Amino acid sequence: MKQTILAAALLAGALCGAHAQRIKGSDTMLPLSQREAESYMKANPQQTVTVTGGGSGVGISALVEGTTDLAQSSRKIKFDERQKLQASGKTVKEVVAAYDALAVIVHPSNKVQNLTREQLEGIFTGKIKSWKEVGGDDLRIVPYARETSSGTYEFFKESVLKNKSYLNGIMNMPATGAIIQSVSQTKGAVGYVGLAYLNRGVKAVSVSYDGGKTFVEPSAANAKSKAYPISRPLFYYYTAQAEGSVGRFIGYVLSESGQKIIADVGFIPVK
Numbered sequence: 001m002k003q004t005i006l007a008a009a010l011l012a013g014a015l016c017g018a019h020a021q022r023i024k025g026s027d028t029m030l031p032l033s034q035r036e037a038e039s040y041m042k043a044n045p046q047q048t049v050t051v052t053g054g055g056s057g058v059g060i061s062a063l064v065e066g067t068t069d070l071a072q073s074s075r076k077i078k079f080d081e082r083q084k085l086q087a088s089g090k091t092v093k094e095v096v097a098a099y100d101a102l103a104v105i106v107h108p109s110n111k112v113q114n115l116t117r118e119q120l121e122g123i124f125t126g127k128i129k130s131w132k133e134v135g136g137d138d139l140r141i142v143p144y145a146r147e148t149s150s151g152t153y154e155f156f157k158e159s160v161l162k163n164k165s166y167l168n169g170i171m172n173m174p175a176t177g178a179i180i181q182s183v184s185q186t187k188g189a190v191g192y193v194g195l196a197y198l199n200r201g202v203k204a205v206s207v208s209y210d211g212g213k214t215f216v217e218p219s220a221a222n223a224k225s226k227a228y229p230i231s232r233p234l235f236y237y238y239t240a241q242a243e244g245s246v247g248r249f250i251g252y253v254l255s256e257s258g259q260k261i262i263a264d265v266g267f268i269p270v271k
Helices: 002-017 030-043 056-065 079-087 117-125 151-159 176-185 220-224 240-253 256-265
Strands: 020-025 048-052 070-073 092-106 114-116 142-146 171-173 189-194 206-208 231-239
Touching (some): 020 056, 020 240, 030 048, 030 070, 030 240, 056 070, 056 231, 070 240, 079 092, 092 151, 092 176, 092 220, 092 240, 114 117, 117 142, 117 206, 142 176, 151 189, 171 176, 176 189, 231 240, 240 256
Parallel strands (some): 020 048, 020 070, 114 206, 142 171, 142 189
Antiparallel strands (some): 070 231, 092 189, 092 231
C-alpha cells in the first residue's frame, strides 16, 4: 500500500514538473527573476522556468493573452488591465516579491552630486536644459527615459514628475541596459535605472524630496529604511487558475533562500 502511494506521489510530481513555467515583463526585475529561476531549477531539477523581459506592460498583456504564467511588473496593474482579465474569466492575483530604489544616473564626469525632485521634474519635462542651471557645467542636458510600456517609465512619471508629461522627443530606451550604456557614453546625459543595475560606468546622484533640505543617496539600506524617496514594490501577477502551477516558484521566491537571492542581486527583500 505504501509503495502504491509513493508511486502515485512520484507520478504526480513528474506531471507537475512537465509544465514549463513562463515569466515575462519588467526589465527591472529581469536579473531578479533569472537568478531565482536558476536557483529554483537547481533545487527542483524536474521544473523548467523561462524568463524574458520586454517591460511591465508587455508582461501583463501576455498574462491577459495567456502566453505567460507570471507577469513581472515594476508597477501596479492598471484598472483596464484587470478588467480585461476579468472579461476573459480570469481572476488576477498579486504578490510583492521585492522592493527597489530607482537611481538617477549621470555621466561619471558630471560634477553635479545632488538634485531635488523639482529639478528632476524640470530636467525631464524640458524646462531645465543646461547642467549650469543646477550647479553643473555649461553643458546641454541629454535626458534618457524608458519606453512607454515600461513600469519604470510610469513610476518615474508618477513619483518624480508628479504626472506631468515627459519632454517632447525624449529618447526612450528599450531596456535598462541601454540607458546605462547611453549615459556612460554621453557627458551631458541623465537617466534612471533600478538600483541593481548600477555600475562604475555611471554615477548615481543623491535626491531630495523636501526642497533641498535633505539629500539621500540611492542604496539598499536607504531604500529599506524608506529614507530614499524614489522607492517602489516589485510585483508578480498571475491568474487564480494558474496558482497550482506557479505557487511553488512564488513560495521559493518568498522563502529565506529566495529572499537572500533578492538581497544578493541588489534589491530589498520583503522579509
